[in-house]
Amino acid sequence: MFQNFDSRWFDNGQEVIYSTNSKGNGVRETGSALWPGGLTTIQGVQPRTIGRAFSGNISLPYNTRVDYVINWLTDKVRPINLGLLYFDEPDEAGHKFGPDSPEVAQAIQKVDAGLGYLRQRLNETNLLNKVNIIITSDHGMIAADKGFVNIDKCIDRYQGKVLDGLQNCKNIYTYSKDNEQLKKMHFQKNSRIAPIVLEAKAGYIITTNRTPRDLVTKGAHGYDPEKVQEMRPFFLAYGPSFKSNFTHTHPINIVDIYPLMCEILSVETAPNNGTLSEVKELLITPPAEKLSLSNLKEKLFETTGITFFVIIVLSSLVGGIYCIGAVRQSRITARKRRIFGRVSSPLRAFPDARALLQSDDDEGSDDL
Numbered sequence: 464m465f466q467n468f469d470s471r472w473f474d475n476g477q478e479v480i481y482s483t484n485s486k487g488n489g490v491r492e493t494g495s496a497l498w499p500g501g502l503t504t505i506q507g508v509q510p511r512t513i514g515r516a517f518s519g520n521i522s523l524p525y526n527t528r529v530d531y532v533i534n535w536l537t538d539k540v541r542p543i544n545l546g547l548l549y550f551d552e553p554d555e556a557g558h559k560f561g562p563d564s565p566e567v568a569q570a571i572q573k574v575d576a577g578l579g580y581l582r583q584r585l586n587e588t589n590l591l592n593k594v595n596i597i598i599t600s601d602h603g604m605i606a607a608d609k610g611f612v613n614i615d616k617c618i619d620r621y622q623g624k625v626l627d628g629l630q631n632c633k634n635i636y637t638y639s640k641d642n643e644q645l646k647k648m649h650f651q652k653n654s655r656i657a658p659i660v661l662e663a664k665a666g667y668i669i670t671t672n673r674t675p676r677d678l679v680t681k682g683a684h685g686y687d688p689e690k691v692q693e694m695r696p697f698f699l700a701y702g703p704s705f706k707s708n709f710t711h712t713h714p715i716n717i718v719d720i721y722p723l724m725c726e727i728l729s730v731e732t733a734p735n736n737g738t739l740s741e742v743k744e745l746l747i748t749p750p751a752e753k754l755s756l757s758n759l760k761e762k763l764f765e766t767t768g769i770t771f772f773v774i775i776v777l778s779s780l781v782g783g784i785y786c787i788g789a790v791r792q793s794r795i796t797a798r799k800r801r802i803f804g805r806v807s808s809p810l811r812a813f814p815d816a817r818a819l820l821q822s823d824d825d826e827g828s829d830d831l
Contacts, residue, residue, distance in 0.1 A: 468502040473731035480724055484545045487730035491544060492537035496528040498547035511535055511543060524552055525577030533584045535592070548581075550574050557604045561681035579715045595702030595727055599717065603693045607683035609634065609666030613674075617734065626659055635669060636662040648687065648731045706747050715742055 471480075479500070481493035485508045493510035502512055511522070513531055528548055554571030555561075560566040578598070585591040593816040617632035618625050629637040638645050638660045645651040645660060663669050665686055670678070683798030688694035696716050704727050722739040725732045726746070732739075 470501070470504045473500060473503045474505045474580050477507050481510045481545065481547070482508045483721075483725060483730050483733055484728055490542075491500075492515060492535070492541055493545040493547065494532055494543040495547045496531045497523065497549045497551075499549060501547055501549075509567060510545075510547065525573065526580045529577060529581045529584055533588060550577055553822075554604070557682035558680050559682075560605050561608075562604045563575065563606065567682075572624060573597040574737075574760075588743070592703060595704050596700065597720065597724070598699040599720065600696030601717075602685045603688075603695055605665060605686070605691060606691045607666060607668050607680050608617060611668050611670045611678075612663065613670050613672065614661065614674040629661065634664045634667045636664065638662070647689075700745060704746055704749075706745060709745065711742075711745060725762045744790070 470607045481501075482505050485491045487762040493508075495510040495512050497513060498510075501510055503509070510672065513528070513720070516822070521782050528550075532543075532548050536546060542553070552574055555565045556570040573796055581596075582591065585594060605805045612632065612634050614629060614632060614635070618628040621827060626637070627637065629635070636644075640651060640658050642657060642660075643650075645656075650656060650660065663683075663686065666683075668678075668680060668683060686694050696717070698711075698717075698720070718735065718737040719739070719742045720737070721735050722732050722737040724743070726739055726743070751761065
């Protein structure tokens with residue numbers, strides 16, 4: 464069966480943080496608690512996981528996820544030095560009820576309680592001041608209250624003037640693949656990008672005649688963060704390597720988090736688009752305890768570990784575009800989960816499709 468965590472979809476030459484972590488000196492272990500893509504073996508490395516039985520199980524309590532990470536950190540035989548923890552709310556509540564709804568406030572309280580439990584467990588295990596914690600997100604959210612844009616109503620298929628029709632369509636931006644705006648978005652070189660790219664204006668949802676008529680979404684994301692500031696996620700950090708009571712003077716690009724993590728983990732970065740100098744001022748000078756894991760088993764908590772976890776947030780807080788190397792799995796609806804149990808690709812019925820999709824070379828650039 465062709466699962467969505469099959470490494471053939473992920474191991475395409477790009478390096479994820481747990482692969483980089485494994486290349487450092489000493490004992491290196493990574494734990495992944497429902498981290499998107501975290502079940503996948505990449506470059507021969509697979510993190511410690513909760514298990515495939517829980518893959519995509521967003522109902523697994525946050526406290527249970529935290530307990531897994533703490534147990535991995537305190538393992539006397541194979542302790543991890545890098546933990547990846549994923550909280551799925553308040554994204555789902557935001558889509559269903561809208562980002563300003565009481566339900567989203569309740570979801571945020573649930574996330575806050577999960578973080579409080581993490582702090583409690585770190586304190587109980589004498590790790591609170593020895594572990595670096597980064598909290599961030601992959602996007603924000605706004606109310607989808609402007610309406611739908613049915614692009615089929617803008618296109619005269621019989622005349623073949625698709626681009627002209629879309630350019631005259633209200634409440635969307637239409638770009639040909641060579642448009643300069645797509646270059647700014649780093650969305651131009653990849654061979655999978657279609658000749659025409661559409662972008663909804665803030666608050667609108669793009670639909671077609673095939674879109675279910677009962678579609679209801681009260682919150683949305685995916686808009687250009689340069690145009691819609693609410694799309695920007697946030698960044699918080701705490702631990703012995705970070706300055707206290709420090710606010711960064713300008714927004715952080717999330718691609719810069721990868722070299723930041725590598726600096727704390729004392730590992731060399733793989734080729735990437737991040738810039739350490741953009742975020743290095745977050746760190747104390749010199750870092751309190753540079754990570755040295757050669758004697759981790761004997762001196763378990765005398766070194767600095769890092770817990771990095773993503774929380775999907777809806778606030779208009781400072782951050783950047785999420786692009787750290789972990790490929791986010793598509794969320795499936797509750798109905799599909801009930802029907803299929805676990806996710807498998809319908810492409811398994813088409814033997815050539817996988818090879819075609821995996822032929823994903825960029826057109827003369829390393830930049831997406």
